[in-house]
Amino acid sequence: MIKRLKDIPVYSSAQTTIEAEVFNTIRIATQRLSLPIRLSLPRFQYIDIIIDHDSWACVDRSLNDLPIIAWTKFAITTRSALHLPVECLISNYHFQSTQVAAGALTFTKMALERKLSAHAAETSQQNTPSNITRLY
DSSP states (O other): OHHHHHHSOOSEEEEEEEOHHHHHHHHHHHHHSOSSEEEEOTTSSSEEEEEOSSEEEEEEGGGTSEEEEEEEOOOOTTOOSTTSOEEEEEEESSTTHHHHHHHHHHHHHHHHHHHHHHHHHHHHHHHSOSOOOOOO
16 A cells, blocks of 8 residues: 555645554554455445555545545554554545544444454364364
8 A cells, every 4th residue: 555655746744643552452453354354434425445554544435535634654662652642644635634544443443343253253164173072
């Protein structure tokens, strides 16, 4: 996704921070689920969020995945503890992108928590031996 973001002109960009709880959940999902992760945002008809290792972007699927807002350049190495927020670069590609950003990460966190718990349940069922006979 990061290659596509470089081809689109940026409306504005700024340094921002992401809450540790949100960042950690999304980061765990990038480690355990297949990438890129694509989720539809329920409050917006045509907007999806695409999550990759190096970028998170809200895109308009009706306009051939044109980016609306993106979070990149995560400052993971400067963070000294997991409970601290993470700094990153937020790039706006649309003048109303702040309306999307407000709820996008919160929804993404909740949706990925559900996906991660389903993935954990699948993994534990696959690792449980089923042909064990009782000893007593």
